[in-house]
Amino acid sequence: MASSANGAEEVRGSVLTPLKLVGLVCIFLALCLVIGAVLSPAWVTADNQYYLSLWDSCWKPAASDKWQCSSTLETDWQIATLALLLGGAGLILLSFLVGLVSVCIGSRRRFYRPVAVMLFAAVVLQVCSLVLYPIKFIETISLRIYHEFNWGYGLAWGSTIFSFGGAILYCLNPKNYEDYY
16 A cells, blocks of 8 residues: 555656656747748748748739739648648647646656657658648649748748657656656
C-alpha cells in the first residue's frame, strides 16, 4: 500500500526536464511559424509582377501600375493545401495547450505520448501540403518569368521542422533520464 502511494507521489511531483521544456518551446515556435505562414502574402513571387499566397493571387499587367487580384480558393489543390496546413496548425495548437497544461499541473508523464502523436500527425499533414503546393503550382500555373517560392513557404517548412523536433523530444523515454534531474 505504501509503495503505491509513493509511486503516485513521484508521478505527481515529477520534475520538469529540460528536454520537455525545450520540446514545449519547439511547439510554441512551430505554432508561431505556421500562423505566419498561413497569413503570409508571399508564397510565390515573380519579378515584382506576380505573387501568390494561400488566399489570393495577384498580378500586375505590363501596361498598368495597379495590381489585379483574385481568390485562390477556387481551385481544389489550393483549398487542399490550405486545409492540410490549417489541420496541422490545429494539431500544433492543441498539442501546445496540452503541453502547457502538463507543465502547469504536477502529473506530466501521461501527456507525453498524446503530445508526440499529435505533433507527428501535424508533421504528416504539413509535409503533404508542402509537397502538394509546388507540384500543383508548377503543373497548373505557367509563368514565363523567373519565380521563386518565398518566405511564406519557408515559414511553413520551419514550422514543420520545429513540430518534428518537438515530437522527437516528447518521444524520449522519461524513465531513462528524469531520475537525474
